[in-house]
């Protein structure tokens with residue numbers, strides 16, 4: 001019987017539970033045993049009760065709940081070879097040789113490295129006397145399939161990541177709340193949103209709420225000049241009768257000399273314009289709450305496909321990452337997608353903003 005483990009890793013995102021539910025139930029449907037790894041890679045290292053065999057009803061109610069019910073953790077030990085060896089031993093003890101990981105680029109890179117090292121880790125475990133050659137015989141290879149859970153929508157090659165639309169919805173709700181009080185006092189509000197290296201949340205929230213101005217890392221504003229432009233735009237909107245101003249700043253926003261542009265920098269400029277200005281840093285409220293419909297169906301369809309991918313893969317198949325392109329669930333090469341995602345950050349650092357955008361828009365055709 002095929003034994004598959006599913007885990008969530010890195011920052012949580014709404015829809016991760018829906019992904020776990022889909023993996024558990026699809027696995028059971030295809031006659032597999034499915035285990036949930038609790039607390040991310042930390043649970044993989046601890047083994048035992050952290051690897052729990054899941055039944056159909058264990059994931060009841062998971063579809064809509066935000067965060068991750070099986071937990072996540074940042075695990076430094078998994079970055080070390082000895083940690084991965086320990087994790088391999090725990091998986092073999094349970095008879096598991098396939099792992100579906102829902103997480104961001106860091107977690108997925110770790111998973112693929114684990115897969116490439118697996119044969120040598122198993123060999124070492126035999127040498128250490130932990131298992132006999134016969135015991136490890138069925139566990140020659142580890143299968144890894146990735147699902148992207150990230151509110152930032154920062155993975156190259158896929159249109160949306162699990163959690164991004166829920167976070168976007170939360171931001172828009174909060175900006176709507178702010179608008180009511182801002183208009184009452186004729187105030188300007190600078191709203192800082194998440195998205196470490198990616199301006200998707202800021203850009204989409206700005207469009208959806210009719211913001212006056214948006215700062216994102218991929219379109220760095222001209223150093224020393226953005227201040228005047230910002231003032232001019234906000235004043236123009238005021239002259240047209242707008243009673244409030246909304247400026248959305250991505251937490252990773254930059255100017256074209258790569259200096260950070262912070263919500264407070266923006267506030268100072270608006271104060272110079274004579275506007276009564278407040279800063280709201282939305283923080284982790286963006287990552288909380290229930291999953292919106294988009295994230296529920298995305299995670300469900302991708303979770304189903306991740307199990308199918310496990311069952312179809314051979315030891316030669318490169319680890320796939322399940323994505324979505326033009327409304328179709330696709331499989332992309334995990335390592336290439338992660339590499340491209342990293343090159344986006346590098347392109348921004350070398351001020352090649354167009355390249356950054358086109359890299360993230362790379363399409364992988366099956």
Ligand code: F6P
Pocket residue numbers: 011104150151152194195196251287
């Ligand atoms: O990767 C998602 C994200 O929400 C980023 O936008 C943000 O910078 C980061 O996680 C914060 O994560 P944490 O609070 O877990 O360190």
